[in-house]
């Protein structure tokens with residue numbers, strides 16, 4: 001039963017696949033995935049920027065070291081040329097050095113600041129501060145985002161004889177780094193895409209018991225079916241929450257069962273009261289209260305369907321003598337027997353009621369021609385008249401009947417009642433044990 005009611009009993013994989021997508025704002029899974037992705041992307045970006053910056057400075061430093069080393073070799077070669085002022089040899093030496101593409105400028109200065117030899121790439125203008133350069137006593141370099149500058153003192157036998165200035169472009173290095181950054185960024189984007197999918201899947205899996213619990217709560221709130229149970233997936237916090245929720249469901253189910261039982265009992269008691277309110281406790285026939293509403297209801301039906309309806313007023317004759325002669329209890333037995341006998345000759349659609357004392361009323365919907373009514377009245381008088389055996393003694397009562405018909409004698413319940421009552425009294429005056437039809441009461445009876 002649990003499995004039938006409970007969508008959580010389906011295999012987790014299927015359930016995850018079949019789960020309808022919640023609106024983004026309402027889904028805990030989506031929200032957590034977004035938060036996790038935000039943290040992941042920010043961390044990766046930060047790392048990326050730090051690594052790229054560190055990479056740039058380290059590459060720049062490596063380039064500077066290499067350039068400084070090669071400039072030092074050049075400076076060593078130029079030392080004797082400087083001393084002997086062999087400018088042609090110096091220029092040839094510079095030419096062999098500038099085969100490297102990234103060299104922008106080379107200058108060889110003598111210690112008094114005079115230019116000994118130089119080379120500049122096309123379109124380049126020297127930016128050398130001679131006054132600063134001649135003071136250089138140890139190799140040093142400087143770099144910005146675009147260029148690298150190297151100063152090397154030219155030494156011969158421990159004596160400074162000049163200065164070599166080298167300026168290089170860092171464009172190639174920058175391009176290499178840019179390519180590396182683009183490649184890393186692409187790899188990172190692909191990684192984030194994969195991570196977002198993986199995070200979504202992992203979080204859906206991890207949060208599935210919670211999602212399931214929330215759905216179950218919604219279902220229970222909608223259909224009030226407390227027999228549902230949530231499945232406990234793992235014995236963790238959510239598992240314990242689920243157990244507590246199931247406990248609440250069990251209690252609510254017990255309350256609901258108890259409430260339903262009480263409701264059923266109250267309904268049954270209500271029906272019983274209803275029945276008792278409309279039933280005569282002695283004869284079990286419908287009582288006067290029921291008679292009034294039944295007459296109104298059946299008259300309305302006859303009016304609507306253009307059918308006839310007859311009403312008989314039946315009053316027992318000499319009933320008081322039974323009470324007086326045989327006791328009240330014997331009188332009760334006579335009332336019960338008379339009710340039984342009259343009921344036995346009626347159709348199921350006829351309604352016989354005890355109005356009180358020895359008075360009865362009989363509603364006959366759609367009984368048809370007058371002859372049928374007359375026959376029935378005679379029959380009723382006959383069955384009542386038959387002696388009744390009470391405590392071994394035959395007791396006899398009679399019945400006087402007054403009949404009124406709708407729509408001939410009256411068209412409403414009060415009119416019909418008055419007419420039947422008057423006809424019954426006319427029959428009494430005519431000598432009892434007989435019947436009279438309203439409208440046919442002759443002047444002698446009246």
Ligand SMILES: Nc1nc2c(ncn2[C@@H]2O[C@H](COP(=O)(O)OP(=O)(O)OP(=O)(O)O)[C@@H](O)[C@H]2O)c(=O)[nH]1
Nearest residue numbers: 315316317318319320321323328329331332357358
């Ligand atoms: N045993 C018994 N008697 C009742 C009950 N209700 C009323 N009675 C009596 O029924 C009698 C009815 O009186 P009447 O209708 O005047 O007496 P009757 O002898 O039938 O008179 P007629 O109708 O003129 O023939 C009274 O004596 C009431 O006390 C009851 O539930 N049980």
